[in-house]
Amino acid sequence: xxxxxxxxxxxxxxxxxxxxxxxxxxxxxxxxxxxxxxxxxxxxxxxxxxxxxxxxxxxxxxxxxxxxxxxxxxxxxxxxxxxxxxxxxxxxxxxxxxxxxxxxxxxxxxxxxxxxxxxxxxxxxxxxxxxxxxxxxxxxxxxxxxxxxxxxxxxxxxxxxxxxxxxxxxxxxxxxxxxxxxxxxxxxxxxxxxxxxxxxxxxxxxxxxxxxxxxxxxxxxxxxxxxxxxxxxxxxxxxxxxxxxxxxxxxxxxxxxxxxxxxxxxx
Amino acid sequence: xxxxxxxxxxxxxxxxxxxxxxxxxxxxxxxxxxxxxxxxxxxxxxxxxxxxxxxxxxxxxxxxxxxxxxxxxxxxxxxxxxxxxxxxxx
Ligand SMILES: Cc1ncc(C[n+]2csc(CCOP(=O)(O)OP(=O)(O)O)c2C)c(N)n1
Ligand code: SF4
Ligand code: SF4
Ligand code: SF4
Numbered sequence: 283x284x285x286x287x288x289x290x291x292x293x294x295x296x297x298x299x300x301x302x303x304x305x306x307x308x309x310x311x312x313x314x315x316x317x318x319x320x321x322x323x324x325x326x327x328x329x330x331x332x333x334x335x336x337x338x339x340x341x342x343x344x345x346x347x348x349x350x351x352x353x354x355x356x357x358x359x360x361x362x363x364x365x366x367x368x369x370x371x372x373x374x375x376x377x378x379x380x381x382x383x384x385x386x387x388x389x390x391x392x393x394x395x396x397x398x399x400x401x402x403x404x405x406x407x408x409x410x411x412x413x414x415x416x417x418x419x420x421x422x423x424x425x426x427x428x429x430x431x432x433x434x435x436x437x438x439x440x441x442x443x444x445x446x447x448x449x450x451x452x453x454x455x456x457x458x459x460x461x462x463x464x465x466x467x468x469x470x471x472x473x474x475x476x477x478x479x480x481x482x483x484x485x486x487x488x489x490x491x492x493x494x495x496x497x498x499x500x501x502x503x504x505x506x507x508x509x510x511x512x513x514x515x516x517x518x519x520x521x522x523x524x525x526x527x528x529x530x531x532x533x534x535x536x537x538x539x540x541x542x543x544x545x546x547x548x549x
Numbered sequence: 550x551x552x553x554x555x556x557x558x559x560x561x562x563x564x565x566x567x568x569x570x571x572x573x574x575x576x577x578x579x580x581x582x583x584x585x586x587x588x589x590x591x592x593x594x595x596x597x598x599x600x601x602x603x604x605x606x607x608x609x610x611x612x613x614x615x616x617x618x619x620x621x622x623x624x625x626x627x628x629x630x631x632x633x634x635x636x637x638x639x
Contacts, residue, residue, distance in 0.1 A: 291620065299558060300619050306562030310618025318615065462568075462615035500562045 290318040306500020308459035308485025319469035330373045333362040338413045339379035339406035356387030366546040380407040380421040395449035398477040400546040408487035416490030427494040452477030454537040458484040458507040477544030550624040552593040558621035561585040565613045594633045
């Protein structure tokens with residue numbers, strides 16, 4: 283399957299397309315990048331499993347030809363851990379959202395990082411609960427409007443990537459749905475790294491987030507991500523120099539790649 | 550190779566118009582039967598991938614296909630093969 287041009291498209295269940303995502307939703311782009319990375323690994327649908335919880339992002343495995351588990355809200359990682367520990371020979375990839383991963387699934391997430399289980403987790407971070415109508419999530423930026431923060435969010439958000447680094451994951455990277463090449467490369471790095479890997483993909487949710495935050499068109503949010511992403515090397519240099527970090531910008535790139543002891547790695 | 554937009558999948562988000570280095574994708578103006586305003590292609594034969602995919606045996610550039618959230622962009626074989634005269638702008 284690998285090698286032929288555009289063959290990542292063969293991983294889609296063509297009979298299920300077009301998918302249910304709204305016009306311009308970034309989730310579709312992240313699925314493209316993930317499947318392209320999986321395809322370049324030379325893996326086959328028979329030895330690859332996609333697992334997800336609940337949310338728009340979590341519907342992704344339903345559009346892929348491999349075996350998959352669409353589980354309960356927040357519990358994708360426990361199910362994936364079970365699959366990986368009983369069948370370490372399988373390649374296990376998790377699709378999740380910021381709500382699924384960091385709110386209801388927060389504890390599972392940090393402990394999977396600590397145990398360093400050999401999974402690749404692709405989190406589509408749209409700053410919001412998309413599926414249930416745009417409620418605030420633990421990743422909603424300060425000041426952003428959602429249905430549960432009508433006057434602007436007053437709680438500081440989680441930085442998912444920094445959280446995964448602190449909790450012990452072997453590989454952590456963040457890109458956006460604008461950075462398609464870099465995102466594909468980062469997912470592939472995650473697939474290649476033994477141990478836990480988090481790829482945080484910042485995506486546009488024009489319906490739940492954009493509409494309320496002056497980014498109504500998908501293009502506007504993609505432009506915003508392109509203009510506000512700062513390469514991590516530059517970000518760290520600014521930190522060292524004591525340059526004030528602009529609050530509306532965020533770092534992208536590889537946060538860590540290391541080889542702490544991992545669980546579930548095939549012998 | 551020929552670049553096509555699959556009208557049965559495109560939802561008209563215009564993300565492709567944002568990324569093509571040659572501005573081949575242009576915002577459309579008229580809705581199709583499904584009510585979707587599909588982008589129009591401006592001289593698609595200028596696309597790097599249309600011209601060179603066969604020669605290199607892999608996708609070149611391809612960012613429009615990667616960013617399209619609805620898997621609506623692809624290349625099809627043109628038969629019979631017609632050589633095209635292409636003027637490339639820099
Ligand atoms: C136990 C449980 N609690 C709450 C819900 C309702 N629910 C469904 S999806 C969702 C949030 C999804 O947000 P996120 O994970 O960020 O995914 P998105 O839809 O934004 O991609 C919630 C709270 C549920 N399905 N199950
Ligand atoms: S609600 Fe948001 S996340 Fe869900 S499909 Fe629509 S745009 Fe995508
Ligand atoms: S492959 Fe590149 S050059 Fe060709 S149409 Fe797509 S974005 Fe434009
Ligand atoms: S990116 Fe895809 S879905 Fe969006 S307008 Fe272009 S072809 Fe249509």
